[in-house]
Amino acid sequence: MKHRIVIVGAGFAGLTVVQGLKGVDCDITVIDQRNHHLFQPLLYQVATSMLATSDIAWPIRSLLRDRKDVTTLLGKVDGVDRDAREVILRHGTRVPYDSLVIATGVRHAYFGKDHWEEYAPGLKTLEDATTIRRRLLLAFERAEMSENEAERDAQLTFAVIGAGPTGVELVGIIAELAHRILPGEFRRSDTRRAKVMLIEAGARILPAFGDKLSAYAKHALSRRGVEVRTGTPVTECTSDGIVLGEEFIPTHTVIWAAGVQASQAKDWLHAKADHAGRVIVNDDLTLPGDPSIFVLGDTAHVESDGQQVPGVAPAAKQQGSHTARTIRARLTGAEPPGRFRYRNMGNLATVGRNAAVIEYGRFQMKGWLAWWVWGIAHIYFLIGARSRLFVSLNWLWSFLSGQNSARLITQKEHSPSSGQSIEDDGFARRDRD
Amino acid sequence: MKHRIVIVGAGFAGLTVVQGLKGVDCDITVIDQRNHHLFQPLLYQVATSMLATSDIAWPIRSLLRDRKDVTTLLGKVDGVDRDAREVILRHGTRVPYDSLVIATGVRHAYFGKDHWEEYAPGLKTLEDATTIRRRLLLAFERAEMSENEAERDAQLTFAVIGAGPTGVELVGIIAELAHRILPGEFRRSDTRRAKVMLIEAGARILPAFGDKLSAYAKHALSRRGVEVRTGTPVTECTSDGIVLGEEFIPTHTVIWAAGVQASQAKDWLHAKADHAGRVIVNDDLTLPGDPSIFVLGDTAHVESDGQQVPGVAPAAKQQGSHTARTIRARLTGAEPPGRFRYRNMGNLATVGRNAAVIEYGRFQMKGWLAWWVWGIAHIYFLIGARSRLFVSLNWLWSFLSGQNSARLITQKEHSPSSGQSIEDDGFARRDRD
Incomplete structure (x- = not known):
């Protein structure tokens, strides 16, 4: 056998x-x-509606189709x-x-505060990404509907907790959505007034990078309208907002990227x-x-x-x-390779459109050139010729037109057992939490 | 004012x-x-995993972005x-x-049998399409996992109820999936043995078309391995199968396209x-x-x-x-146009890859040429240059490579309130009904 x-x-x-x-x-x-392999490094782009789910995920059995020695089981x-x-x-x-x-x-992980997950979902799976996408987009819709100023401000407050690469990349695109992509589409609310916050318990953002790049990233985010708070751990998360030390910040859209x-x-x-x-x-x-x-x-x-x-x-x-x-x-019967040795291939992170940081040993790079290197590297690593082509076209299109693509609110958090009917409330408060 | x-x-x-x-x-x-306009004529392609949701849906406020006289409310x-x-x-x-x-x-509509919806979802919204897509794909996965032959056969039985254009188009692609696209990807079960049924209470399929085209469509579907049953109304739908007259057909994947x-x-x-x-x-x-x-x-x-x-x-x-x-x-203050008069633009339906029927007044067309006309017409009517490009590329790719793209199982029917966790069961029986 x-x-x-x-x-x-x-x-x-x-x-x-x-x-x-x-x-x-x-x-x-x-x-x-799950039935799909996921290109996790780009998951934040699905969560922020820049890419569609099928741009970064492929059925496992389809990837392994030609390997007759492999059986795939869901x-x-x-x-x-x-x-x-x-x-x-x-x-x-x-x-x-x-x-x-x-x-x-x-x-x-929520460090023992598992009940925070309901208010501050994390980002590891496609479902996580579509959940976050729906919450983000619904917040803008609710701000447009609201006739109460405090409620509108709370809807237009977005908090990302944790300033590793995922947190930084998320907050960079959310700021772009609010300040550059969406303003022309809303008539009653001004999405440029949105408050986009990056909250980090540690002393600086992107701690895996050197001091200089970390400072550059903070500066680049601030210039894009992101409020960066370092050294401030979150002490409470509720459906109405978060607590930072003594301060209560009303918000209904919190994303967890901290652990x-x-x-x-x-x-x-x-x-x-x-x-x-x-x-x-x-x-x-x-x-x-x-x-x-x-x-x-x-x-x-x-x-x-x-x-x-x-x-x-x-x-x-x-x-x-x-x-x-x-x-x-x-x-x-050959000699096994023995000990595993990790070759550090460097660190990359985007901090919004046209800005990224790259570190490879002593080599450092930042700004628009780093952004293009980042984009090319990610397209290269995406599995499959087809996806490479589509992701490239999508990005090129977004870049040239200033538009993005996948801004659909579809899946619901509490869907009724009998499927959707016209009775369903695409705007129900219960969606939120 | x-x-x-x-x-x-x-x-x-x-x-x-x-x-x-x-x-x-x-x-x-x-x-x-909903926040999106939907190109419903292609919804069946999302339900059968040929297109991604964002290929056929666009945020309404993005479509109306440049119309400053228009306010969009979700x-x-x-x-x-x-x-x-x-x-x-x-x-x-x-x-x-x-x-x-x-x-x-x-x-x-279920003609008074609303409880059938749970077992036989219809296809009108993006959520409907992703629900059907998940059930279809999970049925193949469960057949692969099953060690019981009867259960495997039931998983590999697919029934579409109602033989208007939607039913015919759905069943055409399901047959293509089962008999041509998927066989190379499964090791334990033979998806070519799948039973794909089109069930119609009336005397013939595509009743809006002429007799000849209707007969051609039936022939084309049969050649593609579809079992067409006309004159047989469904009298019961359960989680285990459907009843046609005296006959019980074990199946867990039923789609409603009847009313x-x-x-x-x-x-x-x-x-x-x-x-x-x-x-x-x-x-x-x-x-x-x-x-x-x-x-x-x-x-x-x-x-x-x-x-x-x-x-x-x-x-x-x-x-x-x-x-x-x-x-x-x-x-x-001008003269209103008065009475509305409908100009019949003809009927179109695909019956699988490389086969379609077209009727325009007395003009009739069928076969591969009709399929290409159908494809070009649909791409033309898709709103927006971007989507036209993407849908064309997608179809061209599917056609040339024999592969399709959007086969992701993501959303769940009963998702827990606290979001997904690694504890979730991507394969739970409760998904099914």
Whole structure:
């Protein structure tokens, strides 16, 4: 019987393992709880209606169509039976493995304030993105409908909590929407008066970048009308607003970009994990005491050159190809590559239209040139020729016309069991929270 | 004070009124319960994952951006106060009018069997389309997971009820998905074994077309693997299947394309309506006894040359421009155009890839040439240069590569109030019904 490899999670890490195993004589099963691979670095563009969902997501089984050695299953993992060497899916199906790769990513975390999620959704999945998109766009619509000035101001206040790359990129586009794209479309409210806030508990924004780039990003955001608050942790989130120290800020649109928590892999494996729930693995990415199990990507805690490997796409891909090399070597009797070493491919983040920051070792770049480099790099990394073409056209169009595309309010948070009817309220308050 | 025109519904009829009033010195308010105009003739392509939602829908206020005389409101109408001449929105806002245009379309109707909607959703809105898309795609996924042959067969049975253009177009693409696009992507189940059924209570499919074209369409569908059942009304719909006469057909994916019911305009206006709830209007499209109110499009019952005007996009557009001419004439003191006359622009329907039927008076066309004419006509009528380009590229790509694009399962029917978490079950049975 062929060696059976089960890969849980079809993100960057999981799919890179599949790629790296091309031509190896084995049976591969890919399990994911969603039917699509997601290009997460551009998810904030879906959340802000610049791109459509299908611009950055592709059916997994369509990506793996030509790999006859791969079976794709849409399923939710409930556990791993390490004695029987089987992955247990919800509804009881068991999938046997000889090698198991777990790369199930992270979710946002609220540091013990889980009830904040209702008011401050995070951004990790397509559903998260369409939820945020709907809230953002409905806030502008409600401001237009409102005849009460305080209510209108609250609707036009947008707060992003957490100033890593995701928070900075989100707030940059929200400011662009409010101050440049939407003003011509509203008649009663002035969207240019919108208050767009970036809130960071730490001392500066983009802490992973150097001081200079961080200061440039802050300046670039301020020039675009973003109010940047550093050193101010949020102490309360409600349906009516947030509390920063002594100050209450009325807002109905808050986005959480402040913290993450690894998936449940540690519980499935009964494994040791760090404070964020990442499974602590050996330096070759295997589980301590069980070399048949690999944990990769954001789900894993691993060090390289004395530093923790960051939870970024290039790290996930590098771990994926390292794992594929390890498995391939074991199957062919060759020498496994051993220790995983992370090559830092640099940091990139946009801070609005025509402005970005790039850091690669000692090399630093900022401004419009960095923005174009960022755009080209992202198009290059998007999987598939078709998507590259479409995303390029979309951006080029947005850039030249000053318009964006995907501003549709569709999905509802509480949809009735019987589907939508004309009775439904596309504007109901209950949508909001 | 300027003449105030309120238009409820931004479909083909409503937006054509706005276009026709360009340059007239008046205040226009457009009210819709959704933020987007929808190109409904292509909605079945979203439901079958050939197009993305944003390919066929555009924010209304973005379409009307340059019309400074137009205010767009996202709101749900609850009634019309004809004495005060005000439209009443949910949450109490009142919008005063001098002329009122109501063009709020139709929903699917179940002829008194409303509980069927849960098992057999209809297709009128973007949400309907994404609901159907999710059910279709999940059925293939569940067949792949299932280890029980009867269950697998039930998952791979798809029934479309109603053989008008929408039903025929839906079933044509579903057959294409099952028999041509998906087979290479599944390893355990053979999607070519899928049973794709078109069920019609009447004697033949596409009854609005001539006998010959109707017979051609039936033949073309059969050749594509569709089982066409005419003269067989559905007598029961459950979560496990449908009943046709004496026969029970196990299926979990049923789509309703059999009947429509007009929106509630008749209740708002306390007006006379026909059996399908369409408001009966004068031959100039005004409400009997109230010349300041117009009812258009699918919501109106009006005759032209002794025949009821059909509920199709060209009729809605013609009624829109007729109404704009009437209002314009009244405001300028010119002679109003009087009676509305419908010019039949012909009938078009696709019956799968490379096959369509076209009827224009005595002229008839069928086959691949008709398919290309259909494609070009639809691209031409899509609003906006950008969308034309994108839809063309998308179709060209699908045609050349044999692949389609938007096969994402995202939105859920019963989403928890607190947003999605990694705990959510992308494969839960509760999604199904």
